Amino acid sequence: MADQVKIGIIGGSGLYKMEALKDVEEVQVETPFGSPSDALIVGTLEGTRVAFLARHGRNHTYMPSELPFRANIYAMKSLGVEYLISASAVGSLKAEAKPLDMVIPDQFIDRTKNRVSTFFGEGIVGHIAFGDPICRNLATVLSEAIESLNLPDVTLHRGGTYVCMEGPAFSTKAESNLYRSWGATIIGMTNLPEAKLAREAEIAYATLALVTDYDCWHPDHDSVTVEMVIGNLQKNAVNAQRVILETVRRLSHNPPPSDAHSALKYAIITPLDKAPVATKEKLSLLLKKYL
Numbered sequence: 001m002a003d004q005v006k007i008g009i010i011g012g013s014g015l016y017k018m019e020a021l022k023d024v025e026e027v028q029v030e031t032p033f034g035s036p037s038d039a040l041i042v043g044t045l046e047g048t049r050v051a052f053l054a055r056h057g058r059n060h061t062y063m064p065s066e067l068p069f070r071a072n073i074y075a076m077k078s079l080g081v082e083y084l085i086s087a088s089a090v091g092s093l094k095a096e097a098k099p100l101d102m103v104i105p106d107q108f109i110d111r112t113k114n115r116v117s118t119f120f121g122e123g124i125v126g127h128i129a130f131g132d133p134i135c136r137n138l139a140t141v142l143s144e145a146i147e148s149l150n151l152p153d154v155t156l157h158r159g160g161t162y163v164c165m166e167g168p169a170f171s172t173k174a175e176s177n178l179y180r181s182w183g184a185t186i187i188g189m190t191n192l193p194e195a196k197l198a199r200e201a202e203i204a205y206a207t208l209a210l211v212t213d214y215d216c217w218h219p220d221h222d223s224v225t226v227e228m229v230i231g232n233l234q235k236n237a238v239n240a241q242r243v244i245l246e247t248v249r250r251l252s253h254n255p256p257p258s259d260a261h262s263a264l265k266y267a268i269i270t271p272l273d274k275a276p277v278a279t280k281e282k283l284s285l286l287l288k289k290y291l
């Protein structure tokens with residue numbers, strides 16, 4: 001079993017490994033919810049052990065709808081992760097958020113249709129608070145890390161709404177314009193289920209959204225393609241990794257409090273002494289504080 005690690009990183013499209021990780025160990029984690037997308041790569045960044053997971057697998061073999069979100073979050077929890085940073089490619093729904101910019105969103109709109117985004121069920125019912133789906137304090141650490149680096153040609157947008165769509169096809173223009181009329185800032189296919197499950201697992205979660213395109217609404221820009229996403233992500237991958245490094249450095253020196261760390265305190269409605277033993281066992285990693 002690997003050492004306990006408090007900081008986890010999930011890398012999305014175009015960010016399949018962390019170059020700066022040292023003393024790397026590949027950890028295959030099995031969970032009651034199946035296998036994660038890939039082995040967790042535990043290594044040292046800035047003197048701190050962290051766990052990295054390629055969200056779609058290192059060869060990008062999982063579609064957003066196929067991602068084993070529960071296994072991914074459970075695996076992070078089983079290593080001891082308390083803070084989870086998600087690095088994700090997104091389309092921009094606002095002119096001012098340009099390709100290569102970074103956005104730290106603070107809200108989501110759910111347009112997924114086909115995702116399991118809870119650990120509950122099978123006799124144990126829980127309803128987490130999700131009004132503020134991103135950990136504000138972790139988002140602040142991330143934003144301050146970005147600002148401290150003064151990255152050339154990168155504008156940071158603090159706050160904003162991430163529309164999470166099902167995919168895998170990109171949006172129609174009508175959809176893209178609808179989301180713009182709702183005031184949304186960026187669009188992707190992955191972060192909402194992850195954020196919900198992280199909250200249920202009492203892990204603080206924040207998103208580093210890397211803008212790769214203007215989706216399909218912008219009259220002066222071509223509609224999004226995979227080539228565009230990966231091309232821009234590769235241009236920005238060095239910056240993204242610098243941001244993650246600086247965030248890890250700050251988090252390890254000064255880990256902030258997070259409401260997420262006690263998210264289940266008032267969430268579980270089923271009396272646990274009346275709950276099915278098999279489900280209590282399945283969820284014991286998440287529930288043990290409350291059993």
Ligand SMILES: CSC[C@H]1O[C@H](OP(=O)(O)O)[C@H](O)[C@@H]1O
Nearest residue numbers: 012013064088089188189190229
């Ligand atoms: C390759 S374009 C669409 C793909 O990119 C984003 O992935 P991630 O959030 O893992 O960076 C988007 O959500 C889609 O999965």
Ligand SMILES: Nc1ncnc2[nH]cnc12
Nearest residue numbers: 089090091187188215224
């Ligand atoms: N325009 C877009 N729509 C959905 N997911 C994306 N990921 C990157 N760009 C995207």
